Amino acid sequence: MGLEQYKGDMDMCCRCSTCKFVPMQQVSGFQYANVCPSISKYDFHSYSGGGRLNIGASMLKNGFNYTHKLLDIVYNCQMCGACGVSCNYAMDMEVMAPITEFRIKCVKDGKTHPALDKIIAGLRKNDSMVPVTGKRGDWAAGLNLKDATKEKVDVLYYVGCLTSYDKKLQKLARSTAKILQKAGVDFGIAGDAETSSGGAAYEMGYEQDALDQAKKTMALIKQTGVKTVVASGAEDYQAIKVLYDKFKLKGDLKVLHIAQYIPQLIKEGKLEPKKNLELAVTYHDPCHLGRLGEPWVHWEGKKVPGDRFVFDPPKVYRRGTHGIYQQPRDVLKSIPGVKLTEMPRNKEYAWCCGAGGGVCDSNPEFAQWTAKERIEEAESTGAEALVTACPKCEKTFSAAIEANGSRLKVYDIVELVEQAIE
Amino acid sequence: MTLSKEVYAEFEDVVGPEFICNDPAIMPSYYATEFAAVILPENTAQVQAIVKLCNKHKVSFRPVCTGWTGKFQAGVVLLDLRRMNRIIEINEKNMYAVVEPYVITAQLQAELMKRGLHLNVKGAGTNCSAMLRGHGHLDQSTGGDDRNHLAIEWVTPAGNIVRSGSLGSSDEWFCGDGPGPSLRSILTSATPPGVTPGVFTRAAMKIYHWPGPTKFPIVGNSPNYALSEIPANFMTRYYSFPTMEKMWQAELKIGESEISFELMGFNVAMVAANITTSNEEEEAAFKRLSKEVQGPGFLIILAGNSAADFEYKKRVLNHIVNAAGGKSLASLEDPRTEGILMCQCIRISASIRETFRPGGAFSSIPVMGQRDLTIKWAIGAGKAKEPLIEKGLIVDDGGASFGWGVEQGHLGKTEIFCKFDPQNAVAKQAVQAWHDEQSARAFKERYFALLSPGQPEEIGKALSNYHVWWNKLQKELDPNRVSPEGGALV
Ligand code: SF4
Ligand code: SF4
Numbered sequence: 001m002g003l004e005q006y007k008g009d010m011d012m013c014c015r016c017s018t019c020k021f022v023p024m025q026q027v028s029g030f031q032y033a034n035v036c037p038s039i040s041k042y043d044f045h046s047y048s049g050g051g052r053l054n055i056g057a058s059m060l061k062n063g064f065n066y067t068h069k070l071l072d073i074v075y076n077c078q079m080c081g082a083c084g085v086s087c088n089y090a091m092d093m094e095v096m097a098p099i100t101e102f103r104i105k106c107v108k109d110g111k112t113h114p115a116l117d118k119i120i121a122g123l124r125k126n127d128s129m130v131p132v133t134g135k136r137g138d139w140a141a142g143l144n145l146k147d148a149t150k151e152k153v154d155v156l157y158y159v160g161c162l163t164s165y166d167k168k169l170q171k172l173a174r175s176t177a178k179i180l181q182k183a184g185v186d187f188g189i190a191g192d193a194e195t196s197s198g199g200a201a202y203e204m205g206y207e208q209d210a211l212d213q214a215k216k217t218m219a220l221i222k223q224t225g226v227k228t229v230v231a232s233g234a235e236d237y238q239a240i241k242v243l244y245d246k247f248k249l250k251g252d253l254k255v256l257h258i259a260q261y262i263p264q265l266i267k268e269g270k271l272e273p274k275k276n277l278e279l280a281v282t283y284h285d286p287c288h289l290g291r292l293g294e295p296w297v298h299w300e301g302k303k304v305p306g307d308r309f310v311f312d313p314p315k316v317y318r319r320g321t322h323g324i325y326q327q328p329r330d331v332l333k334s335i336p337g338v339k340l341t342e343m344p345r346n347k348e349y350a351w352c353c354g355a356g357g358g359v360c361d362s363n364p365e366f367a368q369w370t371a372k373e374r375i376e377e378a379e380s381t382g383a384e385a386l387v388t389a390c391p392k393c394e395k396t397f398s399a400a401i402e403a404n405g406s407r408l409k410v411y412d413i414v415e416l417v418e419q420a421i422e
Numbered sequence: 423m424t425l426s427k428e429v430y431a432e433f434e435d436v437v438g439p440e441f442i443c444n445d446p447a448i449m450p451s452y453y454a455t456e457f458a459a460v461i462l463p464e465n466t467a468q469v470q471a472i473v474k475l476c477n478k479h480k481v482s483f484r485p486v487c488t489g490w491t492g493k494f495q496a497g498v499v500l501l502d503l504r505r506m507n508r509i510i511e512i513n514e515k516n517m518y519a520v521v522e523p524y525v526i527t528a529q530l531q532a533e534l535m536k537r538g539l540h541l542n543v544k545g546a547g548t549n550c551s552a553m554l555r556g557h558g559h560l561d562q563s564t565g566g567d568d569r570n571h572l573a574i575e576w577v578t579p580a581g582n583i584v585r586s587g588s589l590g591s592s593d594e595w596f597c598g599d600g601p602g603p604s605l606r607s608i609l610t611s612a613t614p615p616g617v618t619p620g621v622f623t624r625a626a627m628k629i630y631h632w633p634g635p636t637k638f639p640i641v642g643n644s645p646n647y648a649l650s651e652i653p654a655n656f657m658t659r660y661y662s663f664p665t666m667e668k669m670w671q672a673e674l675k676i677g678e679s680e681i682s683f684e685l686m687g688f689n690v691a692m693v694a695a696n697i698t699t700s701n702e703e704e705e706a707a708f709k710r711l712s713k714e715v716q717g718p719g720f721l722i723i724l725a726g727n728s729a730a731d732f733e734y735k736k737r738v739l740n741h742i743v744n745a746a747g748g749k750s751l752a753s754l755e756d757p758r759t760e761g762i763l764m765c766q767c768i769r770i771s772a773s774i775r776e777t778f779r780p781g782g783a784f785s786s787i788p789v790m791g792q793r794d795l796t797i798k799w800a801i802g803a804g805k806a807k808e809p810l811i812e813k814g815l816i817v818d819d820g821g822a823s824f825g826w827g828v829e830q831g832h833l834g835k836t837e838i839f840c841k842f843d844p845q846n847a848v849a850k851q852a853v854q855a856w857h858d859e860q861s862a863r864a865f866k867e868r869y870f871a872l873l874s875p876g877q878p879e880e881i882g883k884a885l886s887n888y889h890v891w892w893n894k895l896q897k898e899l900d901p902n903r904v905s906p907e908g909g910a911l912v
């Protein structure tokens with residue numbers, strides 16, 4: 001069905017422009033009122049969530065005219081979901097789904113972005129969304145971790161491509177493993193056998209590749225026999241939990257992000273962050289852990305004929321309400337000496353780090369522009385450090401901090417927890 | 423009409439290649455029209471240069487802010503004012519704020535609340551331009567329409583820059599009428615023009631005292647926002663009355679006693695829309711609330727400057743409501759619902775949930791005039807909606823209209839909606855017929871006349887040949903006819 005199934009939703013767009021801003025009640029002043037990086041950078045209405053829907057609706061009706069400008073609009077979007085949250089405060093309509101389907105259609109029609117094609121070629125060849133150096137499981141050397149493909153374990157720690165291969169980010173995998181070890185969790189990794197989750201490929205528009213990866217990853221998970229997967233990357237967490245469910249592949253697998261799992265371990269008395277870190281922090285909600293991380297809702301129904309846009313059975317929209325917002329904050333609050341101050345844009349209306357939707361590869365300058373705005377917002381809180389829960393965010397922020405000479409430090413939440421439980 | 427390469431290049435020289443586009447891909451995002459080009463000026467000088475080029479090449483232009491739906495002729499140059507988004511000044515002492523067109527009301531409002539100040543929020547919503555002229559829920563305490571426009575900077579259709587009021591004789595924005603030219607009768611609209619041709623590039627908006635918190639204590643995640651507590655000396659209630667007449671009498675007395683911060687003659691369908699997060703919830707709430715009310719009603723927000731002031735206002739309100747046989751809607755007194763409604767009505771001004779969400783589109787007949795007369799007309803217009811509701815062509819809102827008194831309340835706004843599915847051609851046609859009939863009836867039965875572009879001569883003649891004068895003015899202001907009128911695009 002693709003884009004066609006969202007015709008009614010796209011037709012609903014009233015062009016109110018709310019999707020350009022944080023929800024109106026949360027507008028805290030002149031600054032930080034914007035929520036969509038794309039319209040904020042490129043200004044033409046076409047780059048906003050609503051603009052994209054209006055283009056989609058029109059092209060469904062009048063045919064697809066793939067101009068250079070159209071592809072510029074399509075690929076300069078972080079697929080961050082912020083427009084959907086702001087729209088769905090008031091409107092009953094799908095926003096992110098048609099935007100995603102439009103991109104999928106572009107890819108199916110061969111209207112791809114060369115930088116993203118290159119990434120996908122790498123995925124098909126090496127089963128990785130990032131360049132491969134060494135082996136996938138090299139990061140675990142010396143940690144004495146169980147191989148979940150060989151030994152029976154309760155929990156599979158899914159590491160993800162970026163954390164596995166990026167030398168600067170492998171520390172996150174090691175921190176996560178140490179935390180799980182300290183808590184006495186019976187866990188293992190898949191090491192070299194781990195496959196790319198495919199989540200990023202889906203957002204880039206390569207639906208079939210994402211589906212292929214989902215099948216491979218689920219086959220691996222089934223082979224390990226675990227009932228619970230813990231991911232440290234927000235994108236992978238969202239892929240396995242949400243996308244695989246959409247693909248009807250997840251079954252009853254329990255999927256947790258490490259930032260969700262840690263408070264549970266603390267509550268059970270298995271972890272105790274004791275060390276005083278004396279650090280003023282602010283927390284960046286990764287899109288995939290927050291608004292995009294809320295569970296998939298399986299729904300099939302029909303519009304009730306007549307006046308109202310209502311459905312039988314009633315349609316449940318994913319409005320960003322049920323993302324993982326509180327647990328990472330609970331973790332930070334549990335660490336002695338950590339003082340958390342919120343940024344003006346937070347939780348379901350957080351500003352994206354800039355890397356999503358393949359933008360970090362297709363338009364690194366735009367990704368950095370977006371990250372810079374977040375860095376400035378973080379600095380405005382007086383925090384010494386920006387804490388996140390996603391390797392891609394950390395990578396993007398680190399580059400922006402370096403490029404802009406900021407004194408802000410950036411940490412993944414696992415790095416702080418590891419320090420606090422030492 | 424497309425622009426020749428040479429003409430396009432001239433426009434491009436004004437804004438730079440990044441801020442002009444005529445690619446067909448972008449057109450559908452800007453209303454289904456083939457614009458000659460979409461241009462994003464950054465400042466008044468660029469607007470002026472663009473308008474002058476439009477005159478030179480006899481190309482029509484239309485400015486637009488955040489948007490909403492609109493109709494445009496093909497071949498028009500669209501000025502998307504998005505880059506003109508600065509708050510120029512907040513003058514706390516003289517109680518005004520100067521803004522460019524793309525500052526949205528929510529931004530200015532948030533800045534003002536931090537300073538103990540507020541502004542009139544238009545019914546279109548806080549997602550729309552802060553510079554917009556019009557009416558809203560706060561009209562009782564702030565006045566509406568041109569009351570809130572002070573000095574204005576205006577690029578006329580011929581490309582001249584006119585600075586009205588005090589700005590015409592100094593650098594000060596404090597007054598719309600002088601010292602300097604008062605153009606109140608011409609500058610009838612905000613940006614982009616609904617009636618006034620040309621472009622308003624900066625305007626001073628009157629601001630008011632705000633006795634509430636610097637920001638609302640919002641808890642929860644969208645769309646389930648609520649207030650952790652009702653701010654001190656604030657109260658929101660909905661009162662229904664046995665008859666429309668009694669409701670209006672109460673509204674009038676409230677206006678005269680100057681106790682309300684916000685008074686909005688919502689019908690229960692609008693209340694239901696504002697307190698719910700989906701259409702299904704809304705339908706159920708509408709049915710439930712319809713059973714609870716005894717007749718038409720209004721929502722009122724009291725804001726006390728002190729505990730004593732709050733007590734006084736509450737006492738006066740009770741006295742007025744009791745005398746008119748009013749009854750508070752008990753289910754809305756629940757603090758959670760009260761907080762939702764309060765924040766929704768102050769910070770958002772309702773709008774999207776009650777207009778577009780239920781069916782996807784709405785048609786409206788808004789009128790400013792003597793409340794008792796316009797209410798009488800609205801009762802008839804509501805009755806005329808009933809067959810459409812019965813046939814399932816429009817959303818069931820009980821056939822109700824809504825409205826509110828402005829300032830002391832004799833004058834006010836009355837409006838009636840038909841919410842419908844724009845994809846349903848039969849519904850669309852029926853709503854258009856209803857709209858035409860009810861507008862015509864308003865004039866025929868001498869309730870009021872709707873002055874709109876292309877107004878029939880008959881109406882103009884009945885209003886001191888207004889249309890003749892307006893056409894003459896337009897000819898003077900827009901000799902090349904490059905600034906066509908259209909609906910107010912908020
Ligand atoms: S997508 Fe939603 S918020 Fe954006 S313009 Fe359309 S209706 Fe408004
Ligand atoms: S997904 Fe994010 S970047 Fe893309 S249009 Fe929506 S808010 Fe903008």
